[in-house]
Amino acid sequence: MLPLSALIAIGLAGIVLLLVLIIRFKVQAFYALILVSIVVGLAAGLPMTTIPATETTPEQLGVIQAIIAGVGGTLGSVAVLVALGSMLGKIIELSGGAEALAGKFTSWLGPKSVGVALVIAAAILAIPVFFDAGFIILVPIIFAFSKVAGLNPIKFGLPVAGIMLAVHVAVPPHPGIVGGATLLGADIGWVTIFALLISIPLAALAYWVGKILNRREYPMLAATKAMFDSFGTEQSSPHAGLKDGERAPSAFTVLALILLPLVLIMLGTAVAPQFEKGSFWNGFLAMIGQPIFALMVAIAAAMFFLGVRRGWSAAKLGEVMESALPAAAVIILVTGAGGAFGRILTETGVGGAVAEVIAGSGMPLLLAAFLISLIMRAAQGSATVAITTTAGLLVPSLAVLGLDTIHIALVAVAIGYGALGLSHVNDSGFWVVTRYLGLSVKDGLRTWTPMTTILGIAGFLITWAVYAVIPMT
Numbered sequence: 001m002l003p004l005s006a007l008i009a010i011g012l013a014g015i016v017l018l019l020v021l022i023i024r025f026k027v028q029a030f031y032a033l034i035l036v037s038i039v040v041g042l043a044a045g046l047p048m049t050t051i052p053a054t055e056t057t058p059e060q061l062g063v064i065q066a067i068i069a070g071v072g073g074t075l076g077s078v079a080v081l082v083a084l085g086s087m088l089g090k091i092i093e094l095s096g097g098a099e100a101l102a103g104k105f106t107s108w109l110g111p112k113s114v115g116v117a118l119v120i121a122a123a124i125l126a127i128p129v130f131f132d133a134g135f136i137i138l139v140p141i142i143f144a145f146s147k148v149a150g151l152n153p154i155k156f157g158l159p160v161a162g163i164m165l166a167v168h169v170a171v172p173p174h175p176g177i178v179g180g181a182t183l184l185g186a187d188i189g190w191v192t193i194f195a196l197l198i199s200i201p202l203a204a205l206a207y208w209v210g211k212i213l214n215r216r217e218y219p220m221l222a223a224t225k226a227m228f229d230s231f232g233t234e235q236s237s238p239h240a241g242l243k244d245g246e247r248a249p250s251a252f253t254v255l256a257l258i259l260l261p262l263v264l265i266m267l268g269t270a271v272a273p274q275f276e277k278g279s280f281w282n283g284f285l286a287m288i289g290q291p292i293f294a295l296m297v298a299i300a301a302a303m304f305f306l307g308v309r310r311g312w313s314a315a316k317l318g319e320v321m322e323s324a325l326p327a328a329a330v331i332i333l334v335t336g337a338g339g340a341f342g343r344i345l346t347e348t349g350v351g352g353a354v355a356e357v358i359a360g361s362g363m364p365l366l367l368a369a370f371l372i373s374l375i376m377r378a379a380q381g382s383a384t385v386a387i388t389t390t391a392g393l394l395v396p397s398l399a400v401l402g403l404d405t406i407h408i409a410l411v412a413v414a415i416g417y418g419a420l421g422l423s424h425v426n427d428s429g430f431w432v433v434t435r436y437l438g439l440s441v442k443d444g445l446r447t448w449t450p451m452t453t454i455l456g457i458a459g460f461l462i463t464w465a466v467y468a469v470i471p472m473t
Contacts, residue, residue: 002045004353011350011379014040018341018425022441029441033337033425037067037344044348061347070343071336079332082432083325084295085136088302090324091317092140092257093231095306096248104251114145115156116207122160123203126167127196129265130174132432133291134164137258139436143231153228154218154447157437159210162451163203165429166459169383170195170416173269176384180391181412184398190409195416198462202455209454213447223330224438249306257302261294268294334431341426342381350379365401366414366467369394370460373418381426383419390415403472410467414460421456424449 002010018036021027027035041063042048053059061069091097109117118141126134138160146153172178172192181191220228268289275282287293299321307317361368372393376386391412398408423430424445434444 007044007348007350007353010040010044010348011345011353014043014341014345015425019441019445022425029425029431030333030337033334033341034067037070037337037341038063040341041066041344041348044344044350046344046347063344066343066347067340070340073339073343075332075336075339079336080292081130081133081295082136082328082332084292084299085133085139086324086328087321088137088257088261088295088299089140090320091299091302091306092254093143094320095302095310097251097254097257097306100248100251100254114149115159115210118142118145118156119159119163119203119207123163123167123199125262126164127171129262130291131165131168131429133265133295134262135161135432135436137261137295140231141258143228146228147231152214152217152220152438154437154439155210155214157433158213158447158451159206161433161437161448162206162210162455163199165383165423165452166202166206166417166420166455167195167199169387169420170413170459171199176387176419177412177416179384180387180415181409183388183391183395184408184412186409186412187405190406191412194409194413194463194466198413198459198466201462202459205458206451206455209451213451218439218443218447220438221435221440224435228438249310253305257298257305260301261291261298264288264294264297265291330435334435336428338381338426338428338431342385342428345380345426346385365394365397366411366464368397369411369414370418373415374421374456377419377427378422378424379426381428381430383427383429386419387415390418406470407467407472410463410470414463414467417456417459417463419456420459421453422449423452 014036017039018032021032021036022029046063046066047060049062050065051057051060051062118138122134122138125138129137139157142153142157142160145156149155168174168176170177170191172181172188172195177191177195178188180186181188266289267285268287272282272285272289275285288297303317306312307320312320363371369390373386373390376389377383380386394411394415398411403411425431425441430444430448433439433448434441439447
C-alpha cells in the first residue's frame, strides 16, 4: 500500500492528465477517460490482473477488471434511463408537443418568467425522481422553451440541473442521503425537513447563479447544436415531424405524458412503503415506481396519444424512436467511462487517503463532515459513495460526542451538501448535463462545476447556521 501522500499525488496527477488530454490535445473524452484510468490504476499499485481472495486478504481487482466493473456499475443505472428518456423526448419533440407546451407556458408567464417556473418545477420534481432520470425527462422541455425564447438551452438548463442535483444529494428518499443517515443513526424525518427547507433558498440561488454564469455565451458542441437546431422540425428525421396541415397535440396532453412517469415514481417512493413488505400492493407499487418501468409506461402512452391517434404508422414510430439512440449512445459511453475512472480512484484508495487526513486533523465535526464528503465526491465522482463513505468514517466521532437527534440529522445534511460540490469529469452527472446542454469539457468546468460547488457551500453554510442556533439537548 502506498503512503497517503503518494496516493493523493497520483490522484491529482491523474485528474490533471485527463484535463490536459481532453482540453489541450482534444482527445475524445471516452478514450481519454479509459486511458487515464489505466495509467492511474497502475501507478497507484493496482495489479495487472485480478488477485483472488485468500483466507486473510480480500479479492483485489486488476486494472482492466476495475474499469469494466466501473463501466458496468454506472451503465446499469444510467444506460437504460438515457435511452428510454431519449425515446420519450424524441416522440414528444417530433410530434410538435414540446413546442406546443413551451408556447403555452410562455404565453401564460412571459419569456422572462419561464426560467423561474422551470427551476421551481424542477425542485419539486426532483424530490421523488433520481437526478439523471428527472433531468433527462425535462431536456425536451428545456429545448422547447429555449427555442421559443431564442436562447441557448444552457440558459434554462443550468439552474434546472443545479437545483435538481441539490435536492438529489440531501432529500430522502434518494439513496445516498438515506444510506448516510442510516449509518449515522439519523432520523430520516428530521433530515427530510431540514433538507427541504434549505432547498428553498438554494432554488433561488441556483436561478441567480445561473444568470451570472450565463452572462457570456458558450458555443454548443456540434452534435448538440445539430440536435437543437433540428429540434421539432422535419429535418431532425427524414420520416418524422408534422405533416402539412397536421396539428400539434395539446399542451395539456404533453404535460400529462411528462407527469405520468413522475407520478408513477412518486407512488413507488412515497406510497409503496405504507404497505407491508412482501404484500401485493407493496411489490406492485414499488415495481411501477422504478424509473425504468415508469418511462416504459410513458413511452407506450406517448406512442398511442402522440403517434397512433394522430395517424403515425408503426414503421414511422419505430423510425422516430430509433432516431433518438445515436445521440444517446455518445452520452451513455462517456458516462460509463466516467464511472470507470471513479471506480479506479476508489479501488486505489485515493479518496479514502484524503478523507483520513481530514478526519485526523481535529477540525469541527460539521466542517469535517462537509469537507470529507466534498473531497470524496471530487476524488471518485459518485455522490452516493461520497455520502455513505463519509458517514461511515464519522460514526466513531458521533459516538464520542453524543449528539442529540436534531444535530445528528444536521450532520447527515452537511454530508449531503458536501457531495453536491466539485462535480467534474469523473462524475457521470457531469457528462449527462454537459452533453445534453452542448457544453465542452472546458465550458462544463466553467459553469456546471462552479454551480454545484456554490450550491454545496451555500447548503452547508445554512446547515451550519441552523446547527449553531439550535441548542443541544
